[in-house]
Amino acid sequence: MPFTLFYCEDLADYPTLGDQMLRDRGSQFKDTLGWDLITDELGRERDEYDNMNSLYTTVTDEEGQHIASSRVMPTTGQNMTSDHFSHLTGGVAVSSPKIWETTRFFVAQKDQRGAASALMWAGSRMALDSGVEFYLSITGAHLLRVFTVCGWRPEVIGRSGEGENEICACLWEVTPKVLARLARLAGIDPAEHDLRFHNPAPTRAMVRDGGAEHSVKAAA
Amino acid sequence: MEKLFSTPDLPGLGEVIDAIRDAYSVDHVCYHAISLGLDAPVLCESIGSGMNDSGGVWRREGRQLGAFSYSHEWIGRYLEARYDLVDPVVTGSLGAFAAIDWADLDWSSAPLKRFMHEATDFGIGNHGFTVPVRGPNGQFAMFTVNKACSQSEWESLLASHRSDFTMIAHHVHQQALAFAANGEQLMAGMPLRSLSARERDAIGLIADGMSRGQASDKLGISENTFRVYIDSARHKLGALNIPHAVAIAAYRGVITPQ
Incomplete structure (x- = not known):
């Protein structure tokens, strides 16, 4: 299951994958869930937080099709949770280098479980490498079950809305133990994977130097 | 570590850098703010540079400021050769926020191999860990620890102190912001x-x-x-x-x- 990690400012270097991701976001969050979001004429959903250079973790299938992704932002700069959802986090505009925000968690219907675990593994791995201890997320309540099945049960800090519209602020602790569990569930061999996993930065540099789309392949 | 809590002027920030270097037994520490944000007016003179007590360098230029334990000679050479344009640590960090282990960067091109050899001659270690710092209002800075050592020694250093380095990166940045803000707030550590x-x-x-x-x-x-x-x-x-x-x-x- 290949992973590709890239920053928003490098979207142009991932024309196919980036397009698929933004279109899947539009179809999932705007069309299906009815969130108040803006899409362009091609159905791509993108907002001001993307434009602040968010980081994407993406998972593709063996044919290179987008099957899962999420958007990551540090909470030390401007972020969605503290700007719009602090009523779900006890009124606290959460801000710390130890806490990252993850939003727009997307998993395609097929192979939901493996892809979601893989996505969470990649996100956790990246967080641990940066000394981050928690992920904070605003998410649809419908995803809580998916998260739990995938081996990363969140703590719900706050909720609002009802039924299909219910959203919650969720917290995940990131630890080596969590990482190992996610690797097991995603069928990833961390020992083998350690050698091939790269931070986004070198990927960016390689893309710039080589001009070709580069993806870091997982062992799975 | 008391120095980390002290009130910085710009040479003082250099002392903080030196204190961190000594506390973690690394070869070099550097902090470089590309932008301190729109609401951090600069009250001191706009351009300057000098030496830390231990021979490192502090610089300020426009909205940028930095404090480095690197030698004056290396900073001079780096600026002269415009290495900031090709240095993969810089090109990989700009706008980023995930930490970077230098070993994960691509140093394979001939110009970068030369750059790395030259850096080694100036006492820069083979291993580095860079934390890009993103703050409100477009604030952006880079914080690096650097050490010449074996792979296993480096891995064990990061395993023990990775979180510390992330925390310290942001703390130094806040100290720099306080320095750039004003004297009153300096007393309390930051705006x-x-x-x-x-x-x-x-x-x-x-x-x-x-x-x-x-x-x-x-x-x-x-x-x-x-x-x-x-x-x-x-x-x-x-x-x-x-x-x-x-x-x-x-x-x-x-x-x-x-």
Whole structure:
């Protein structure tokens, strides 16, 4: 299951994958869930937080099709949770280098479980490498079950809305133990994977130097 | 580590850099702010550079400022050759926020191999860890620790101190912001960011001597939620750890110790 990690400012270097991701976001969050979001004429959903250079973790299938992704932002700069959802986090505009925000968690219907675990593994791995201890997320309540099945049960800090519209602020602790569990569930061999996993930065540099789309392949 | 809590002027920031280098037994530490944000007016002269006590360098130029334990000669050579345009640490960090281990960067091109050899001649170590720091209002800085050592020694250093380096990166950045802001706020460590009621409660309960478990029970939240709230308070107070945060909060009258 290949992973590709890239920053928003490098979207142009991932024309196919980036397009698929933004279109899947539009179809999932705007069309299906009815969130108040803006899409362009091609159905791509993108907002001001993307434009602040968010980081994407993406998972593709063996044919290179987008099957899962999420958007990551540090909470030390401007972020969605503290700007719009602090009523779900006890009124606290959460801000710390130890806490990252993850939003727009997307998993395609097929192979939901493996892809979601893989996505969470990649996100956790990246967080641990940066000394981050928690992920904070605003998410649809419908995803809580998916998260739990995938081996990363969140703590719900706050909720609002009802039924299909219910959203919650969720917290995940990131630890080596969590990482190992996610690797097991995603069928990833961390020992083998350690050698091939790269931070986004070198990927960016390689893309710039080589001009070709580069993806870091997982062992799975 | 006391120096980390001290009031910085720009040479003072250089001393902080040196103190971090010595505390973690690394070869070099450097901090470079590309932007201190729109609301951090610069009150001192716009351009300058000088030496730290231990021979490192501080520089300020326009909105940028930095303090490096690198030698004056290396900084001079780096600027002369415009290595900032090709240095993969810089090109990979700009706009980023995930930390970077230099070993993960691509150094394979001939010009970068030459750059690396030259850097080695100037005493730069083969291993580095860079934390890009993103703050509000477009603030952006890079913080690096660097050491010449074996792979295993480096891995063990990062395994023990990776989180420390991330925390220190942001703390140094806050010190630099305080320096760039004004003298009054310098006394308290950084420009004040207001705490929410929950964050004040969390700090207050720790100040009263409660454990995290007791305090989270008292607030009716999980211990992890409590950790998040108190860490947010710590960061906003410009503190390196919770006791330091309690001290700053008490000093500023954010909480009233019993």
